[in-house]
Amino acid sequence: MALTIFGVPGLPEIEAGSDLAEMIATAAAADGNPLADGDVVCITSKVVSKAEGRTVDLNTVEVSPFVQQYAEKWEKDPRAIELVFQEARRVVRQVGPVLITETKHGFVCANSGVDQSSSGGHDRAVLLPIDPDGSARRFRQRFKELGVDVAVIVTDTFGRPWREAQTDIAIGIAGMDPVISYIGQVDPHGHEFRVQAICVADELAAAAELVKGNVSRVPVGVVRGLQWTPDEQATMQSIIRDSQNDLFR
Amino acid sequence: MALTIFGVPGLPEIEAGSDLAEMIATAAAADGNPLADGDVVCITSKVVSKAEGRTVDLNTVEVSPFVQQYAEKWEKDPRAIELVFQEARRVVRQVGPVLITETKHGFVCANSGVDQSSSGGHDRAVLLPIDPDGSARRFRQRFKELGVDVAVIVTDTFGRPWREAQTDIAIGIAGMDPVISYIGQVDPHGHEFRVQAICVADELAAAAELVKGNVSRVPVGVVRGLQWTPDEQATMQSIIRDSQNDLFR
Numbered sequence: 001m002a003l004t005i006f007g008v009p010g011l012p013e014i015e016a017g018s019d020l021a022e023m024i025a026t027a028a029a030a031d032g033n034p035l036a037d038g039d040v041v042c043i044t045s046k047v048v049s050k051a052e053g054r055t056v057d058l059n060t061v062e063v064s065p066f067v068q069q070y071a072e073k074w075e076k077d078p079r080a081i082e083l084v085f086q087e088a089r090r091v092v093r094q095v096g097p098v099l100i101t102e103t104k105h106g107f108v109c110a111n112s113g114v115d116q117s118s119s120g121g122h123d124r125a126v127l128l129p130i131d132p133d134g135s136a137r138r139f140r141q142r143f144k145e146l147g148v149d150v151a152v153i154v155t156d157t158f159g160r161p162w163r164e165a166q167t168d169i170a171i172g173i174a175g176m177d178p179v180i181s182y183i184g185q186v187d188p189h190g191h192e193f194r195v196q197a198i199c200v201a202d203e204l205a206a207a208a209e210l211v212k213g214n215v216s217r218v219p220v221g222v223v224r225g226l227q228w229t230p231d232e233q234a235t236m237q238s239i240i241r242d243s244q245n246d247l248f249r
Numbered sequence: 250m251a252l253t254i255f256g257v258p259g260l261p262e263i264e265a266g267s268d269l270a271e272m273i274a275t276a277a278a279a280d281g282n283p284l285a286d287g288d289v290v291c292i293t294s295k296v297v298s299k300a301e302g303r304t305v306d307l308n309t310v311e312v313s314p315f316v317q318q319y320a321e322k323w324e325k326d327p328r329a330i331e332l333v334f335q336e337a338r339r340v341v342r343q344v345g346p347v348l349i350t351e352t353k354h355g356f357v358c359a360n361s362g363v364d365q366s367s368s369g370g371h372d373r374a375v376l377l378p379i380d381p382d383g384s385a386r387r388f389r390q391r392f393k394e395l396g397v398d399v400a401v402i403v404t405d406t407f408g409r410p411w412r413e414a415q416t417d418i419a420i421g422i423a424g425m426d427p428v429i430s431y432i433g434q435v436d437p438h439g440h441e442f443r444v445q446a447i448c449v450a451d452e453l454a455a456a457a458e459l460v461k462g463n464v465s466r467v468p469v470g471v472v473r474g475l476q477w478t479p480d481e482q483a484t485m486q487s488i489i490r491d492s493q494n495d496l497f498r
Contacts, residue, residue, distance in 0.1 A: 001460055002282075006251040033251075093496045100496065108411040157447070161410055161497035162357040163418075164488045165428045165448035167455070179414045198406070198458065199414035206416070207456035209447065210475060211250055226459060239413045247342045247349065248410035248497050 001225060006033050007211040008220035016053035021142035024220050033222070035143065039150045040226060042208035044219035045171060046115055046126055048135050048154055054127045056083060058116075070094075080116045080125050087112035087127055092249065103128060106240040107171055109158045129154065132172025133235045140174040151175035151228055155205040161248065168209035170201035173236050176228040178202075199239055200228075250474060255282050256460040257469035265302035270391035273469050282471070284392065288399040289475055291457035293468035294420060295364055295375050297384050297403055303376045305332060307365075319343075329365045329374050336361035336376055341498065352377060355489040356420055358407045378403065381421025382484045389423040400424035400477055404454040410497065417458035419450035422485050425477040427451075448488055449477075 010027045014020060024043070028035050035041065049055065061079040063071070071078035074097040081099070085091075088101035092108055101112045105128070113128040129135045136152040143150050154172035159165075170178060178201030208221025243249065259276045263269060273292070277284050284290065298304065310328040312320070320327035323346040330348070334340075337350035341357055350361045354377070362377040378384045385401040392399050403421030408414075419427060427450030457470025492498065 002253055002255040003456075003459060004251055004253050005456070095496055098496065162490055162495060163448065163451070164490050165446040165451075167448050167451050169412075197414040199412065199416050200459065202412070202414075202416050203455040203458050206452035207252075207254070207459060209452050210252060210449065210456060210472075223459075241411055241413050246411060247344055247347065 003225040007218040014047045014050040018051045020051040035148045037149045040223040042153045045156045047219040136172040136174035168205040170205045177231040252474040256467040263296045263299040267300045269300040284397045286398045289472040291402045294405045296468040385421040385423035417454040419454045426480040
């Protein structure tokens with residue numbers, strides 16, 4: 001089994017209300033790589049959020065006293081930090097200028113995924129989609145209307161404990177089971193697998209990042225050739241470890 | 250830029266002293282995909298360890314009293330757990346039957362990466378390579394002798410906090426810088442990047458896992474088409490977060 005992975009360049013600037021699926025399908029075809037049945041389309045959450053209007057004018061943000069003193073101490077924009085807290089349901093670590101939170105979706109990441117980096121001006125922030133699985137499902141449905149049966153993954157770029165630098169991971173999915181389970185299977189020696197389950201969704205997100213590039217603004221990567229298990233109930237919520245089994249709260 | 254990823258099937262059983270690089274090059278060619286300059290060859294640590302003789306006959310292991318009582322309590326093989334402790338320099342979490350350790354290389358993972366699953370018999374365990382970067386460098390050198398200039402990544406399958414299921418990551422590297430840094434660069438809007446550095450080595454390991462499969466015994470995946478930065482001093486040690494910045498010790 002060989003996979004091919006290609007980026008989808010040439011997307012116009014995304015705005016609230018943009019038909020992003022249609023723009024992706026058109027741009028892929030224009031680049032000589034029209035989407036095809038079975039593709040896994042990995043879309044950076046930032047453009048999903050922009051299309052869904054999940055941007056905030058920082059001048060409209062009311063800053064709480066707690067946030068104000070913290071932001072001042074560490075020379076951060078208090079309006080952006082206020083959004084980080086509003087997007088969080090729990091602070092996991094707040095050490096010096098580093099703020100690791102659990103988002104309302106249950107993902108653990110820096111700054112609740114709030115992105116102030118490239119939102120079309122210094123006074124805007126981009127929040128994560130409210131329901132990344134729902135976003136992915138709507139994309140999958142729209143791609144179907146456009147004639148292709150594809151799985152969709154909404155990605156974001158997360159840090160991780162113990163290892164420097166970041167990788168892309170999946171925060172939303174539609175059409176395919178995010179996990180391949182080996183539980184109960186045996187290897188060629190008749191021994192049970194040490195690896196019990198692989199989060200193929202995260203591996204696909206990581207693979208797609210390799211063709212995106214952060215500078216060149218290619219927010220979509222397509223993985224072709226993977227045999228995936230169709231699953232219309234798929235959700236990235238299934239990989240969130242419950243608090244009882246979480247050793248790193 | 251499009252990437253292709255393919256597995257290298259048909260490898261014979263690996264034994265201590267096997268010329269694994271030669272076996273990989275031969276098997277890839279036999280499968281119609283001869284290795285080529287610029288490929289990134291991702292090799293599962295288990296076969297690296299086997300070729301390096303990093304297997305242990307469990308009947309030779311002397312079990313300490315501390316390990317004996319822990320293993321009995323949780324119905325684990327005390328000999329395998331003894332090896333887990335011998336391979337560790339620090340226990341990060343020991344909660345119920347779960348044992349998260351920092352290996353002597355500095356990687357944080359379950360059971361120090363000790364693998365009792367498919368080592369050619371129930372009385373053998375496979376340990377991680379002593380120096381995975383060194384292993385990767387020797388592979389790279391051997392591939393060069395065989396006529397191809399490739400980067401090499403030694404991979405393992407790790408769990409992670411907060412997210413269920415596992416993904417493949419890099420534990421050793423040769424020939425290419427494991428990280429792409431965006432520090433100081435600006436996006437098309439003139440704003441600095443939120444993402445400062447991408448661990449492309451981990452993303453390559455994850456991508457390669459997609460063509461490996463744990464059941465079908467394909468321990469090698471090759472990524473072709475990536476523009477990587479040559480770096481003869483490359484090491485995965487560079488991505489290990491130092492203890493001062495580690496919020497999850």
